[in-house]
Amino acid sequence: MPTAPSKLKLALVQTSCSSVASENLAKALARIGVAARGGANIVCLQELFRSVYFCQVENHDYFSLAEPIPGPSTEALCEAAKTHGVVIVASLFEKRAPGLYHNTAVVIDADGTLLGSYRKMHIPDDPLYLEKFYFTPGDLGFRAWETRFGKIGVCVCWDQWYPEAARLTALHGAQILFYPTAIGWHPAEKAEFGERQHDAWETIQRSHAIANGCYVAAANRVGHEAPNGGPGIEFWGQSFVAAPDGRVIAKASADREEILFAELDFAAIDQQRIHWPFLRDRRVDAYSGITQRFLDQ
Numbered sequence: 001m002p003t004a005p006s007k008l009k010l011a012l013v014q015t016s017c018s019s020v021a022s023e024n025l026a027k028a029l030a031r032i033g034v035a036a037r038g039g040a041n042i043v044c045l046q047e048l049f050r051s052v053y054f055c056q057v058e059n060h061d062y063f064s065l066a067e068p069i070p071g072p073s074t075e076a077l078c079e080a081a082k083t084h085g086v087v088i089v090a091s092l093f094e095k096r097a098p099g100l101y102h103n104t105a106v107v108i109d110a111d112g113t114l115l116g117s118y119r120k121m122h123i124p125d126d127p128l129y130l131e132k133f134y135f136t137p138g139d140l141g142f143r144a145w146e147t148r149f150g151k152i153g154v155c156v157c158w159d160q161w162y163p164e165a166a167r168l169t170a171l172h173g174a175q176i177l178f179y180p181t182a183i184g185w186h187p188a189e190k191a192e193f194g195e196r197q198h199d200a201w202e203t204i205q206r207s208h209a210i211a212n213g214c215y216v217a218a219a220n221r222v223g224h225e226a227p228n229g230g231p232g233i234e235f236w237g238q239s240f241v242a243a244p245d246g247r248v249i250a251k252a253s254a255d256r257e258e259i260l261f262a263e264l265d266f267a268a269i270d271q272q273r274i275h276w277p278f279l280r281d282r283r284v285d286a287y288s289g290i291t292q293r294f295l296d297q
Contacts, residue, residue: 004150006267010176011040012239012260013049014252016223021050021065025073028090029080035259036084041110041149044089046221046239047157047182048103051093053221053235056128057228063134066095074106074114082112087147089154091180093134094119103135105156105180110148118143120156121165128186128233131158144172150266157181160205160218164290170212175266177208179218184235187224198236202248210246213273215264217241222257244272 013031017024028049035043048054050073054062067073073092081088087110094104094117103120119138123131142165144153153174159165160179169177183201185194209216219239226232240251241262250262273279289295 004148007263007265008041008149009039010042010044010217010241010262010264011035011038012217012219012241012252013043013045014220014222014237014239014260015046015049015257017049017052017221017225019052019227024050025076029076031259032080032086032088033084036086038259038261040086040261042087042089042147042152042176044178044217044219045091045180046219047091047180048093049091049221052225052227053182053233054227055131055134056225056233058130058133059228063101066093066101069094069104069106069117070114074108077106078108078112078114081108081110085110087149087152089152089178089180091156101135102138103131103156105154107145107147107152107154115145115147116143118154118156120159122158122162124158142168142172144169144174150175152176152178154178154180157183160201160208163208163211166208166212170214174214175269176215176217176264177212179205179216181218181220182235183220184233187231187234190234198238202238202240206242206246206248209242209244211278213244213269213276213278215241215244215269217262222255244269
């Protein structure tokens with residue numbers, strides 16, 4: 001593989017979703033084309049972009065949305081990557097076998113090659129985020145892939161709250177950590193808790209950029225969805241890219257569909273790690289307890 005360039009442009013696709021999977025896929029493919037024409041080298045779609053966020057309810061009918069990997073969506077995405085010469089990160093509802101499903105992100109190189117998959121490791125079970133009903137926890141570990149435009153790692157949504165996930169992905173050499181995401185407000189809670197919830201979400205991911213000296217890119221959906229009636233979720237958009245020093249260098253709106261572009265310079269990774277040498281100073285001999293659920297005294 002040719003040496004990856006030191007500078008590139010990435011794009012995060014932030015959209016609303018309808019109840020028709022084919023429409024959502026067509027919208028994503030169109031946005032990938034727009035991003036490529038805008039100069040993007042890597043394009044990341046939001047979590048479960050082919051559908052509404054169905055995990056708000058426990059409904060067996062939604063398992064019909066799942067598909068194998070490779071499958072119809074990856075075929076379309078691989079063709080788009082090859083046509084436009086871009087790397088694509090995309091989150092899909094994977095049917096691995098009858099009764100076995102995952103929330104899975106795929107990484108596709110700019111020549112259309114499906115490089116591999118990451119299966120979401122941390123599965124939430126909160127009001128309106130009932131993912132344990134649908135998804136088996138991932139078993140592929142934390143990974144990074146060498147693409148035409150750099151080495152990238154992917155985690156998915158709830159994974160973004162875990163420093164361990166970011167660290168292990170970075171230790172595999174990821175220069176960019178991507179987080180396809182579907183997160184928003186419960187409308188009744190927004191006035192009281194909304195600002196601090198969003199601030200916590202952005203802060204934890206900026207901290208991953210700082211602690212690991214790499215870029216972090218989170219692609220979130222936007223719009224209000226209530227697939228089973230009720231108040232639903234108001235997705236807060238605000239997709240963003242953080243530099244290795246934690247600065248937010250690009251940020252999308254809270255209420256509009258858009259393609260967020262950001263210019264990256266991988267030289268900033270080495271510069272950051274030289275001046276803030278967190279990887280150098282890690283006490284790898286002292287961390288054995290991290291694999292325990294809790295350290296009882």
